[in-house]
Amino acid sequence: MLPRETIATAEIPGGETLTLVSHGRDHIIMLGRDELMGTRMQFSEEQLAELTLAELNRKAPRVLVGGYGMGFTFRKALEKAGEGARVVVAEVVPEILEWAKGPLAHLTGDSLEDQRGEVVLCDVAALIDDANDGTCGKWDAILLDVDNGPDGIVRDGNQRLYSRTGLGKARDALMPGGVLSIWSAAPDHRFRIRLKEAGFQVEERVVRARPNNKGPHHTIWFAHRR
Template sequence: MLPREEIATAQIPNGGMLTLIAHGRDHVIMLGRDELMGTRMQFSEEQLARLTLERLEMPAPRILIGGYGMGFTYRAALEVLPANGHITVAEVVAEIVDWARGPLAHLIGDTLDDPRGEVIIADVAALVDDAGDGTTPLYDAILMDVDNGPDGIVRDGNERLYTRTGIARMRDALSVGGLLAIWSAADDHKFTRRLMDAGLQVEVETVRARPNNKGPRHTIWFARRVR
């Protein structure tokens, strides 16, 4: 059996400790004893990006991604992003970006140098608030992958993103016709109702964690602003 090797750790602001683990050719990011993401099960995070972009009709979409992680969502979004589109990724843990340029560099290729995108050290909630207040332009899509679902377990304060007030802020940060897409490790019918109560047009899709139709079933909510 291959041993697990601890590569690095990073403290989440107002949250727990992240640990980057190498297991043979695979890598895993752990939160305590919980596996947040890993290279063996990245398909659903890639689908978060691809399925969102498929649903957008804007020729030059402005996209916000909450959470960099291992870069799966960002890389997949860049692969299908129109030439004039732009992506901003908000990541609160600076070491995550260091890992992307270091031990995880083989996963991302040249995506961190793509002129159509940027990764900034910031709270995604703050960028949402800026757009909703009219401080910055609205987004055509907001992709949220900062937790294992709408429960805010990764960082104290994240749960506010999934409350009625948080959903309303994300809706107000979207252009009309824009999409709020949220990844989750499990379904949550109460959260679906919360999105609908915010006046969003909601579609729920189940995606397997691996492209061979194996692995856990993950949930993605696609919530469109219709007015």
């Protein structure tokens, strides 16, 4: 059995420690003893971007992604968004970008040089607030993959994203007809109700972690601004 080798660690602001490990040819980001994400199970994070942009069906959309991670959602958004699109990622852990340019460079490729994309070192909630106060334009889509879901908070400050107030701010930061998409490791019936109470039209899909219809089942909510 291949051992896991620690490559690097990083502290989440107001949270726990992330550990980047290698396991043979695969890489995994650990949160404590739990696997947060890895190269063997990236499909659902790619689906977060691909399915959202298919739901949106707009040319040159403005897309905000909460959390870079290993860049799966960011790269798929760039691939599917088309010419003239704008894809901005909010990431709170600076070391994540160092890993993307270092030990994970084989995954990153030239995506960080794509002129349509940008990674901003900040809380995604700050960019949502900027859209609401006019500092920046509103978004066609907001994709959140900063936790393991509404009931799997990685960083205490993220709880506000899933509150009724936070969801209302996300709704107001969207263009009419825009989509708020949220990835979760597990279903959450109460959260689906909360999305509806925040004024969204909600669709829920279950996707597998691997493209061969294997691996854990993950949940994605697509909340449409009416």
